[in-house]
Amino acid sequence: MTKPKHLTGDIAAINEFIDRFDTFLLDCDGVIWTGDHVFEGVPETLELLRSRGKKIVFVTNNSTKSRQEYLKKFTSLGIQSDVEEIFGSAYSSAIYISRILKLPRPKNKVFVIGEAGIENELRSENVPFIGGTDPAFRRDMTPEDFKGIADGTLLDPEVGCVLAGLDFHINYLKLSHALQYLRRGAVFLATNVDSTFPMNHNFFPGAGAVSTxxxxxxxQQPLALGKPSQAMLDAIEGKFRLDRARTCMVGDRLNTDIKFGIEGRLGGTLAVLTGVNSQADWEAPDAVAVPAFYVDRLSDLRAAAAQESARAPGN
Amino acid sequence: MTKPKHLTGDIAAINEFIDRFDTFLLDCDGVIWTGDHVFEGVPETLELLRSRGKKIVFVTNNSTKSRQEYLKKFTSLGIQSDVEEIFGSAYSSAIYISRILKLPRPKNKVFVIGEAGIENELRSENVPFIGGTDPAFRRDMTPEDFKGIADGTLLDPEVGCVLAGLDFHINYLKLSHALQYLRRGAVFLATNVDSTFPMNHNFFPGAGAVSTxxxxxxxQQPLALGKPSQAMLDAIEGKFRLDRARTCMVGDRLNTDIKFGIEGRLGGTLAVLTGVNSQADWEAPDAVAVPAFYVDRLSDLRAAAAQESARAPGN
Known part of the structure; x- marks a missing residue:
């Protein structure tokens, strides 16, 4: 395998890198921010890319927020964005269900395990659902639940799909319902199957805690609608009509972000070292994916601006 | 592979089968009962075996009950038993921790995910633990939890082991604590890794819902202390000093019960069709294990009594 090119500190290489692409698909957690902390220099880096005419799309596996909620987060963190630039796994799942799966009535309801982000995106695509943040599912199992789930009297006969995403309120009641719907033939989807969820500079159980x-x-394995599933890239391509050869995926995870870009035959992949994976991970003999480029942090791309100002008149 | 011998209705074969063994290890769920319903004729079948001088040991992967609690269940269901005849995965785990793992102080505490059965067995072996049924862990995550779990201020520095068993109150808070202890080097144990839990003639998420x-x-995979782990059979052998060649494992699951008996080189294995697996499962080319004998239901062994009474004087 080719060794990834280290761009940090190499102004010429950074400029050449930026010039190769029209579109940058950017992961958020571990790239733009960690939890609610934006990495220093990131807003300026995004502005630099935009000032050079680059299209930016934020591609995130986090399904707990809808695009509208993401936009609020971007704004509150001082990052200029637009809802049309945001592509999350909840949105990807809603699009897949409404436009590709097209469940026939009467079994066209989705049983959701997950947070409000999934619900909001399903609503935006007019997909009927139950579960999710409904307080009726946020409680302990009773003997009546065991009985009614087992004999089906407590199940909704219109459920034809189980969608599993990260749920901070996961419990035995929800898992029991979902298992029973799946045993009765419901389609098994996952917003994403991330094993961990980065927060407060550490790792918490990811969406996989719900689907595994x-x-x-x-x-039975779920069809995952987040990275590295190519279903997500197809949806992005359909929406933005991007030229894959002139698109670069930027991320911190080899098994989601970088794999996503490589399997999607994008023109390039850029790893950052501010998240899950380190250089040792892609240098390992069993590395799951090797990026084409890497920087220590996304803001290292700002060095390109230095050259720009050096070139500018009056300097 | 040899075809399993079907004993149902064959009095001579049943008598020959019973005579081959001194000890019967019996799974409970799916063999003796399902949920709180005892299968018809089972108490009489156990009496028949005892009357022929057979040792009976109930071997169950269900960790939600301690041996004492199991004894209460047996008694309430009209099955005569003794606490010394009961061997559950919670007990097996407690013995493993106290007598084999022997965690050195100060990191000798166990973080438990599971129900009271595990706690009671750990107490009986004087193993210190936190978590379990403690109400402090039965609630939603707060931002303070995320912070304190991430930076370690909310973690107990004495925890050196995570023990995961079936927990009807599983939640994100418990999973987050457990994940962090494991990331800090705690030993990873599971009472068992059953994928499902039989209840009300149907299936619910098993202990694997906690450990997967x-x-x-x-x-990292946990060391499982339930069937088919041979750690459990070693513990049973140590306690009962059984002659493996004259011991038969009786169960409904190929991937736990029957595999357990075969890998433990027991003299025999008997499958019953009142639980998870059916004849088609061991006839499949990729069958995980094939029993030596099978009956439709455990009480089919009672036919042996008919011959006995036929032999008795006055008949």
């Missing part, structure tokens, strides 16, 4: 128990209990 | 998200997030 169901996959293990049913012997 | 942690295994997926850490890339």
């Amino acid at each position: 128990p169901l996959a293990y209990a049913t012997g | 998200p942690l295994a997926y997030a850490t890339g």
Whole structure:
């Protein structure tokens, strides 16, 4: 495998890198921010890319927020953005269900395990659903639940799909419902299957904490609508009509972001070292994916601006 | 592979089968009962085996109950038993921790995900623990939890082991604590890794719903102390000093019960069709394990009594 090119500190290489692409697909957690902390220099880096005419799309596997909620987060963190620039796994899932899966009535309802982000995106695509943040599902199991879930009297006969995403309120009641719907033939989807969720400079259980128990209990893997699933890239391509050869995926995770870009035959992949993976991970003999380029942090691309101002008249 | 011998209705074969063994290890769920319903004729079948001088040991992967609690269940269901006849995965785990793992102080505490059965067995072996049924862990995550779990201020520095068992109150807070202890080097144990839990003639998420998200997030498999783990059979053998050649494992699951008996080189394995697996499962080309004998239901062994009474004087 080719060794990834290290761009940090190499102004000429950074400029050449930026010139190669029209579109940058950017992961958020571990690239733009960690939790609610924006990495220094990132807003200026995004402005630099925009000032050079680059299209920016934020591509995130985090399904807990809808695009509107993401926009609020961007704004509150001082990052200029637009809802049309944001592409999350909740949105990707809603689009897949409404435009590709097209569940026939009467079994066209989705049983959701996840947070409000999924619900908002399903609503925006007019997909009927139950579960999610409904308080009726945020409680302990009772003997009546065991009985009614087992014999089906507590199940909604219109559910034809289970959508599993990161749920901070995961419980046995939701898992039991989902398992039973799957056993009765519901389509098994996951917004994403990230094993961990980065927060407060550490790792918490990811969306996989919701889908792996169901996959293990049913012997069936969900179709994942987040990175590295190519279903997500197809949806992005359909929406933005991008030229894959002139598109670069930027991310911190080899097994989601970088794999996503490589399998999607994008023109390039850029790894940053502010998140999950380090240089040792892609240098390992069993590396899951190797990026084409890497920087220590996204804001290292700002060095390109130095050259720009050096070139500018009066300097 | 040899075809399993079907004993149902064959009095001579049943008698020959019973005579081959001194000890019967019996799974409970799916063999003796399902949920709180005892299968018809089972108490009489156990009495028949005892009357022929057979040792009976109930071997269950269900960790939600301690041996004492199991004894209460047996008694309430009209099955005569003794606490010394009961061997559950919670007990097996407690024995493993106290007698084999022997965690050195000060990191000798266990973080438990699971129900009271695990706690009671850990107490009986004087193993210190936190978590479990403690109400402090039965609630939603707060931003302070994310922070304190991430930076370690909310973690107990004495925890050196995570024990994951079936927990009807599983939540994100418990999974987050467990993940962080594992990331800090705690030993990863599971009472068992059953994918499903039989209840009300149907299936609910098993202990694997607790351990698979942690295994997926850490890339590390737990040491399981339930069937088919041979750690459990070693513990049973140590306690009962059984002659493996004259011991038969009786169960409904190929991937736990029957595999357990075969890998433990027991003299025999008997499958019953009142639980998870059916004849088609061991006849499949990729069958995980094939029993030596099978009956439609455990009480089919009672036919042996008919011959006995036929032999009795006065008949």
